[in-house]
Amino acid sequence: MKNIRNFCIIxxxxxxxxxxxxxxxxxxxxVTDREKKEQLLDSMDLERERGITIKSHAIQMDYTYKGEQYVLNLIDTPGHVDFSYEVSRSIAACEGALLVVDAAQSIQAQTISNLYLALENDLEIIPVLNKVDLPSANPEEVTDDIVDLLGCNADEVIPASAKTGIGIEEILSAIIERIPAPKGNPDEALQALVFDSVYNPFRGVETYFRVINGEIKKGQKIKFVATDKDYYADEVGTLKLSQVVKKSVKAGDVGYLITGIKDAREVKVGDTITDADNPTKNPIGGFEDVKPMVFAGIYPVDTDEFEELRSSMEKLQLNDASLVFAPESSAALGFGFRCGFLGMLHMEIIQERLEREFNMTVITTVPNVSYHAFTRKNPETPIIVNNPSDLPDPSSIDHVEEPYIKATIITKADFVGNVMSLCIEKRGVITNQTYLTTERVELNFDMPLAEIVFDFYDRLKTVSKGYASFDYTPLGMRPSKLVRVDILLNAQPVDALSALLHADNAVTIGKKICSKLKELIPRQQFDIPIQAAIGAKIISRETTKALRKDVTAKCYGGDISRKRKLLEKQKKGKKRMRQVGNVEVPQEAFMAVLKLND
Structure with a gap:
């Protein structure tokens, strides 16, 4: 065990x-020369195109240092805020972390939030100053920033360039010298932490784990603590670029396990694996079910494709257990699914994967978050509102709670005013403001999650000219003054367009939605009133004017009453049409609500 090192990169x-x-x-x-390629650990096409890590990966390296053979386990983590729970479990499986900071961009919001996660787990931090070969690099200044942040010495920061290979040897020797070997007792009952799982269509779920105590053997009967289910370990081994089958994986090491599980939801990240006959007394703490933060409806463009969409979603869920969905129907869009996502990036990725991997063209409704409504009859038990149409009658509501987050924004000092006014417009309350250096400021806000779901991130990038980084952590539910705004087209409510909004903003947003829809809804043979309403009260109205045929064209000269007679006849026809006519809402109209400020 003394020659094993487990580390991650944050x-x-x-x-x-x-x-x-x-x-x-x-x-x-x-890796051999033949296997070399950029972003070697990112296996999905989407990851390569966008240059982001979506799924974390683990890989084992062998390295000889001062004549001794060492095993280095790198547990890669996704960097994006939506996947922060996965990051926290990956960090819990390590003893050390490489903190990589760009020499041109310095410290950003996610660097800090992931660093705090690592420090909570008592990891040894090795600071690495990357991209020192860039002409725009500023190594001395950024080194000082890192020293201020970590309280380490300047000579502990390793200057490197991953592109050209500068400093790689120093990083490897620092991993071996500074990161402690794993502690654990190979003779105790089996105790292993699940930090990831991957779905293999031929073999079922492959579980990635780190053994804390004991050892896991091939053919052993094992038990997952959170789901309380027993399986047999059909195959265990370690993770090189391809899997290496072993007879057993011992304490301190990282490996994979195949048990023939076909449903990804049975393997939960953060769960403890133990021996079924001799279970461990103390499961690993910190396990929680992944909670979706953002909800949206996904509907097939063609209603006949509902069953196809269902099977596509089920297959996708095998691959990504954090996707949650349930069937729902809408008067405007037919049958579809209400889906829960970890955040906006997660939602985009799911949408894109549906289109690419399953050729499904889908309509996505406006994303919203999950609220808690308390009625006067039962003020103790909350009614969970994932969809605005689930909100009970306003007269029976005692109060409504909405999820809040703690937002951390790091930006240049020049843009503090712009960022603050944007956050205050989004109902944020500033809790802290720290100058990291004379140029860079860290701002902390408490904000409602619902305000971030729409266009917050894009607007933050705009007001800061791209110089702001953003990260958030959930704070829980807080009471709020919310109302449901319904959109009526030709006096018919369109359930897919209704939204839960804060009472102070409801009227302005209702007006904006109406004027946006007026541009997008095609003109018919009759006037279409577009109204926004709170309960029975109409707060805004726009009208899409009718297309008119000139019925008086054939009357030249003669008495005015002949023209009037034709116009009256036309008016009656229009009135009848308006009673029976229904309005088609184009897909752009659903998405336009997201871009109200453009």
Missing amino acids: AHIDHGKSTLADRLLEFTGS
Whole structure:
């Protein structure tokens, strides 16, 4: 065990995490020349295109240092805020972390939030200053920032360039010298932490784990503590670039397990694996079910494709257990699903994967979050409102609670005013403001999650000219003054367009939605009133004017009463049409509500 090192790499998006992992694999000889490619650990096409890590990966490297053979387990983590729970479990499986900071961009919001996660788990931090070869790099200044943040010495910061390979050897020797060997007792009852799982269509779910105590053997009867189910370990082994089958994986090591489980929901990240006959007395703490934060309806464009969409979603769920969905129907869109996502990026990825991997064209409704409504009859038990139409009658509601988050924004000092006014407009309350350096400020806000779901991130990038980084953690539910705004087209409510809004903003947003819809709804043979209403009270109205045929064209000269007679006849026809006519809502109209400020 003394020659095993388990470590992860934490960094903000685009600070060179995946490239550094590629270089480490190359330097330790874990990949052959034939297998080399950029972003080696990112297996999905989407990850390669966007240059982000969506699923974390683990890989084992062998390295000889001062004549001794060491085993290095790199547990890669996704850098994006939506996947922070996965990051926290990956960090819990390590003893040390490489903190990678871009020498041109300095410290960003996610660097700090992931660093705090690592410090909570008592990891040994090795600071790495990446991209020192760039002309825009500012190594001395950024080194000082890192020293201020960590309280380490300047000579502990390793200057490196993952692209050119500078400093890779120093990083490897620092991993071996500074990161402690795993502690654990190979003779105790089996206790292993699940930090990830991958779905293999041929073999079922592959579980990635780190053994804390004991050992896991092939053929052993094991038990997952959270789901309380028993399985047999059909195959265990360690993770090189391809899997290496072993007879057993001992304490301190990282490996994979195949038990023939076909449903990804049975393997939960953060769960404890133990021996079925001799279970461990103390399961690993920190396990929680992943909670979806953002909800949206996904409907097939063609209603006949509902069953196809269902099977596509089920297959996708096998691959991504954090996707939650339930069937629902809408008067405007037919049958579809109400889906829960970890955040906006997660929602985009799911949408894109549905289109790419399953050729499904779908309509996505306006995303919203989950609220708790308390009625006067039963003020103790909340009614969970995932969809605005689930909100009980306003007269029976005692109060409504909505989820809040703690937002951390790091930006240049020049943009503090712009960022603050944006956050205050989004009902944020500033809780803290720290100058990290004379140029860079960290702002903390308590904000409602619902305000971030729409266009917050895009607008933050705009007001800060791209110089703001954003990260958030959930704070729980808080009471709020919310009302449901319904949109009526030709006096018919369109349930897919209704939204839960704060009472102070409801009228302005209702007006904006109406004027936006007026531009997008095609003109018919009759006037279409577009109204926004709170309960029975109409707060805004726009009218899409009718297309008119000139019925008086054939009357030239003659008495005015002949023209009037034709116009009256036309008016009656229009009135009848309006009673029976129904309005088609184009897909752009559903998405336009998201871009109200454009």
